[in-house]
Amino acid sequence: MSTTDVHRHEASGSVSAPCRVSALQRLRSVAIASVVALAAATGALIGAAPSPAVAAGAATMRIDVSAPTVNGGETFTVNIVGNADAVSIGAEATLAFDPILVQVTSITPGPAYARGLSLFGVKDDGTPATVSAAETKANQTGTVVIAASGIAPAGDAVIVTLTMQAVKGPGGKASLALRTPAFTDADGNTLPATSTVANVTVAPTSGVTAPPAPSGGPSGPSGPASVTLIAAPESVQVAVGGSVKVDLEISTTADVGKVVADLHFDSTVVQVQTVELGPLWSGARLQFGLGTPLDQAIAQANSGGTLTGVTVPAPASAAGQGANGTFAIITLKAVADGTSVMGIAGYVYDPDGAAMPVSIQASSLVVGSGATAAPGGASVVGGGGNGSGGPSPLLILAVVLAIVGLGGGAILLLPRPGFLRRRWPYVVSLALGLIPVLVFVGVVAIIVINSLPAFGDPGLPALLGDQFVGKYSGGGFAGNVYGLLPALVGxxxxxxxxxxxxxxxxxxMAIISTEFAMGPVGRVMRPLIGLLSGxxxxxxxxxxxVFVRDFMIPKFAANTTFDKFNPATIGANPATWPPVDVPFNSGSFPWSTTIAGGNSTLLGGILIALLLIPFMTPMIADAIRNVPTSAREASVALGANRVYTLRKAILPVAMPGIVTALALGTLKAVGDIVIISFAVGWQAQTVPNPIADVLERTPALAAEAANMIVPFNNPEAAVLPTDNAVGNLSALMLLLAAAMMVLLMNYLKARWRRRMSS
Amino acid sequence: MTEAGRQSASTIAPPVATVDSARLVFLVPMAGAIVGAGVGLGTLVSNDVDAASVPALAILTLSLLTALSYLRMRAGRWDRPGLILLVASAAAAGVLLVVPQWMYGMNVNGIVHHSVVSIPLLLLVSTAAGARAIQWISGASPSGRDLALYPWLALPVLLALIAYGLLLGDIVITGIGGMSMSILTTAYHTVPSSNGGLAISIGPVGLLNGILGTLLLTAMTLLIAVLPGVGAGVFMNEYPGRLARVVDFCTQMLRAVSMFVIAAAAFGIVKSMNGWDPGSFVSQLVRGSFTDPVSGAPKPENGSFLFAAAVLALLVMPVIAKMTEEGLRSAPRELREGSIALGATDGHALRRILLPWAAPNILTGLVIAAAEANGSLAAILFLEGVGENGVGLTNGVTSLDYSVFATLYGPILYAHTMQKYQLTAALLLLLLTAGLSVAALLLQRRFAKRYRGSMTAN
Structure with a gap:
């Protein structure tokens, strides 16, 4: 069919049956045209897809050290100098050094890169690190990630200058090496560079060899009593796939203020699964380094082989008792055969913040296929974990689809021959109509299967609890607590x-647009609402x-009294104030770090109301419009005025439609994740006070569950299996709520139909 | 019997005249609202925080005063419950605005707020007025004055429309500020990191991948959804019975259930493919892949365009099914009986008579479905990326609404570079959905006329 046909039909403007046919033909031609256009567009897009190219070229990067030999305590400068044979607009590299021998004190971008965007790795909360954060982190990890943009001419150009300080101690040779140096040329291509290694010799100093305090606390003076840090048990054997718990123990008679421990292990042999607080100081807060969320610390540990900065401050109640016991329990999962030495490095501070001398007792972990029971106090948890147990949801989905499909096919094939020819509309429409049914069954199956583990791990009583502490809360609880009650209340x-x-x-709005039209406004009402509903x-x-920029920031962030605000006056937990999991909080805000607070349940509710109004209005208006004219006419004929007609004749008949609109609107409000994640947050930690917390934040279940399945702030982070299961369980709850609503709606509709017909 | 009762009982005014006078009176606040909104939007452009709030408050005061004076005129007395509601809601709005000030230290300047922030206030008052209107309607008597409290019914509509105008106006104005040709024609891309860590984004950035992604996604969604949707609609309407009820329940559930549930299920499938060879055919179809620039090997994405379109098709299938059902139901009985009488088989009647009759509805359903697919971010939220590896059937899925979402929660570099285009992307999305919605309305209107015409011809 040609396009001229379409135009002829359109021009004829007839309203007879042929025109009806032409509408279908037009639909078909539209479909064909869209298929062709789509195919062409897809081809063009695939062809035009940007494919990053790696260009070849000569480029080097080297490290210039100001002094080859330094004494402990002396500072020296290190220049990282790039040399490309063409103009480059970016450079990146990772500088590795030995933090025991040398420490970074400051980092400055070179002149060619001073005005561009310089990134120094990623902070723990996922945002780009500032120079100061990079400096702090460098001394913990021994690496500095440098990614600078600017315009550097061909030839030598200083990318970055580091001021470093030699550490007083036994001394030694410190190697400075560049990992994966590369330039970006003017066309945006990556130019791998070669690099050289520089060495600095640190002369030995006589004196104390206190390790650097990772959190900037004073170090140096030795405490009165000796402290032993132990990774227990001393040796463990475990099979691949099994998991084992390693206790971090401390043993001292002196008072302890804080313990900071690093656990070194072989990440190719074992992987950290969870870190929990030990029984020594129950109720204390478990932290990681400078406040790294648990799962990020675990992810870093599993890629680098060091679980950094397991920090447990001793509670005040522990004063005068010394410290003897397990302060942290680390669950490791064996992933491959081999032996992993569990090294422990730790800093123990006394209550005044001074470092105490520490002696270390490490353990070793043998992973082997023949390994059996573990000796001593090691508790070997059975293998399995995520993924290996139970069939995959995909497989189950396939089986379900196959069974239902075979059943449907059998039903279709049973009748006599000739049936198909005569009744193909039935067969075809049934086959097509079963697609949504099958897919829905599949969705339910996947959700149910994924949520089943939740009944085992946190367990039903834990799920009904009134505390929720997740990965990003930094709250005063050990491990993860999965009470869903706060989110349900939210x-x-x-x-x-x-x-x-x-x-x-x-x-x-519906009444105005259907019954009591309001002049010019009434006329545009319907298209306007249609527009808004889109x-x-x-x-x-x-x-x-917009709200935050024009209201919250000028009022709150720019307000100097914010810091003096006492959270206790509104019943907030001072330990978690201001809350961390909200979008507009310092640290989780990619482009500003000065904003604190600034979202509320009320704001979320109002925005969802704005979403619901155009969603519900057309449904209600349709219900009113579909009321038979006879009812209206009878009422008016009997002398009732328009409002009384509306009340007695129209609204009662339209009621099922209004209830349906209300139910669907409620479901939409309950299931929203996008608005709530922007406006309210995604972690309901404690049961909210229904009145005071309206101005506060009480995130909803859907947003919380979505964040458990894929963390908003860090989509690449590893998700704990329990988190995933609880998230899916929440989805199952929403599904059940929707099913109940739909059944209720259908029941009401059927009852209404019976009443109207009788 | 009171005087007012006698008066109204003796003269039941013709309703049309009442509405006409109401319309006349309402021209005043409407004109005020339009002028005020214009001034408010104008000051928004100048970004003058304190000046902009004045018109918004002026609109509110003007509308309320006019409504109240009209009420007094019509009813001959003040409407006491309405006044109480109005004052209470204004007080609540005031508390809402002032309490944070009091909590964080009194800041008089902060109380005078930006006009956008008057939206909560407008909505609160609007709800209060609407509640009063419903109270009035539910207490209507056959002998009372008709439409005596009409302003209470009109007030929420006006205020809500002003609120929408302010909100969208701000998005449009801010969005246009970031609009440029290079934004529309450049794709966001990163220079891949060779050390496996951080990628750098240098040079011009744009929203092209989001735009192309949305178009491709919408087209694919319609292609996948049209046959099952129409089939389900035909089955539900033509072959009622137990099976049809099952189909009906499932399509209703797909419509009613939170998009997040579908997203979780879709992500469950993608997640269960962990460990598959990313280069294999099925993995590419479901997860999508990109070539790692450093190693040259294929790497999996979180979901391909094809898979995301299939997920979205689930959401729009019920829409198409419902519109098909409606179109078939509207087919006149004579048409069916006539075709049977002339000896047409089921298939012939469906193909030649019924589907052509329902075609306009199906077409409208498709357009509504397209608009829906554009804005259904939540359903494919877990599958999406920023599309830096190109747009194509087996590439990682991206769309304009994720472009907006990612400015806050996306990869750091994306959030860093694209944050200033957040509202530009939102504006583009708004234009796209608004265009589709208008197209659906025009189609509906046009075919409604034709439908009426054919009925009179019969």
Missing amino acids: TVLIAAIAVVLALPVSLA IPPIVYAASVM
Whole structure:
């Protein structure tokens, strides 16, 4: 069919049956045209897809050290100098050094790169590190990630200058090496560079060899009593796939203020699964380095082989008792055959913050296929874990689809021959109509299978608890606590606010646009609401930024009294104030670090109400419009005025439609994740106070569960299996809620139909 | 019997005249609202925080005063419950605005706020007025004055429309500020890191991958969804029975359930493919892949365009099914009976008579579905990336709404470089969905006329 045909039909403007046919033909031609266009577009896109090229070229990077030999305590400068044979617009490398011998004191970008964007790795919360954060981190990890952009001419150009200080101690040779140096040329291509290694000899000094304090505390003076840090048990054997718990113990008679321990292991043999607080100081806070979230610390540990900075401050109640016991328990999973020495490096500080001398007792872990029971106090947890146990959801989905498909096929093939020819519309529409059914069954199956582990690991009583402590909360609880009650209360609060705000407005809008039209406004009402109902939730979510920029920042962030604000007056937990898991908090905000606070349940509820009004109005208006004219006419004929007709004749008949709109609107409010994650947050930690917390934050279940399945702040982070299971369980709860709503709606509709027909 | 009761009982005014006078009176606040909104938007451009809040408050005051004076005129007395509601909601809005000030230290300047922030206030008052209107309607008596409290019904509509105007106006104005040709024609890309860690983004950035991704995703979604949707609609309407009820329940559930549930299931499938060879055919179809620039080997993405389109198709199938069902149901009985009488088989009737009759509805359903697919970020949230490796069927899925989302929660470098284009991306998305919505409305209107015409011709 040609396009001229279409035009002829259109021009004829007839309303008879042929025109009906032409509409289908037009649909078909539109479909064909779109297929062709799509194919062409896809081809073009695949062809045009940007493919990053790696260009070849000569480039070197070298390390210039100001002094080849330094005494302990002396500073020296290190220049990282790039040399490319063409103009480059970017350079990156990772400088590795021995933090025991030398320490970084400052980093400055070179002149050619001074005005560009310089990134020094990634901070623990996922945001780009500033220079100071990079300096602190460098001395913990022994590496500095450098990625600088600017315009550097061909030839030598200083990329970055580091001021380093030699550490007083036994001395030795410190190697400075560049890992994976590369330039970016003017076309944006990556230019791998070659590099050289520089050496600095640190002369030995006589004196104390206190390790550097990772959190900047004073170091040096030795404590009165000796401290022993032990990784227990001394040796463990475990089979591949099994897991083993390693206790970090401390033994001293002196008072301890804080313990900071690093656990070294072979990450190709074992992987850290969880870190929990030990029984020594129950109730203390487990931290990592400078506040790294648990899962990031674990991810870093598993890639680098060092679990850095397991920090446990002793509670005040432990004063005068010394410290003897397990302060942290680390669960490791064996992934390959081999032996991993569990090295422990630790710093122990007395209550005044001074470092205490520490002696170390390491353990070793043998992973072998023949390994059996573990000796001593090691508790070997059975193998399995994530993925290896149970069939995969995909397989189950395939089986379900196959069974249902075979069953359907059998039903279709049973009838007599000739059936298909005569009744192909039935067969075809049934086959097509079963697709949504099958897929829905598959969705339910996947959710159920993925959520089953949650009944085992946190367990049902834990899930009903009123505390939730997740990965990013930094709260005062050990490990993860999975009480879903706070999120459920938050869901109810947000949905209630949204529906209560939206229902009267959309009812008034529907009545205005159908019954009591309001002049010119009434005429544009329907298209206007149609337009508004097309606005996707992310647009409302983006407008949160407007609120924050124009309201929250000028009022709160720029307000110097914010820091003096006492959280106790509104019942907030001072330990977790200001909250960490919210988008507009310092540290989790990619482009500003000066903003604190600034979102609320009320704001989320209002934005969802704005989303619901255009969603519910057309449904209510349709329900009112579909009321039979006879009912209206009878009422008016009997002398009732318009409002009374509306009340007695129209609204009762339209009620099922209004209830349906209300139910669907509530489901939309309950299930939203986009607006809530922008405006409210995604971790409901304690059961909210329904009144005071409206101005605070009470995130909802859907957003919390979504964050458990894929962390918003760090999508690449490893997800604990328990988190995933609890997230899916929450999805299952939402699914059940929706099923109950739909069944209720259908029941009401059927009852109404019976009443109307009788 | 009171005087007012006698009066209204004796004269039941013709309703049309009442509405006409109401319309006249309402021209005043409407004009005020439009002028005020214009001034407010104008000051938004100048970004003058304190000046911009004045028009918004002026609009509110003007509308309320006019409504109240009209009420007094119509009813002959003040509407006490309405006034109480109004004052209470204004007080609540005031508390909402002032309490944070009090908590964080009194800052008079902060109380005078930006006009966008008046949206909560507008919505609160609007809800209060709407509640009063419903109370009025539910207490209507056959002998009462007709439409006496009409302003209470009109007030929420006006205020809500002003709120939407302010919100969208701000997005449009800010978004246009970031709009340029290079934004529309450049794709966001990163220079891959050779040390496996940090990638650098240098040079021009743009939203092209989001735009192309949305278009491809929408087209694919419609292609996948159209047959099952129409089939389900035909089955539900033509072959009612137990099976049809099952199909009906499942399509309803797909519509009612939170998009997050579907997203979790989709991510479950992707996750269960961990460890598959990323170069294998099935893995490429479901997860998508990109070539790692350093090693040259294929690496898996979180979800391909094809898979994401299949997920979105789940969401829009019910829409198409419902519209098909509606179109078939609207087919006149005579048409069906006539075709049977003339000896047409089921298949013939469906192909030649019923589907052509329903075609306009199906077309409208498709357009609505396209608009829906554009904005359904939540369903494919876990699958998406920023699309720096290109747009194609087996590439990692990306779309405009994720471009907005990623400015806050995306990869650090993306958030860093693209944050200033957040509202530009939102504006593009808004234009796309608005265009599709308008197209759906025009189609509906046009075919409604034709439908009426054919009925009269019959």
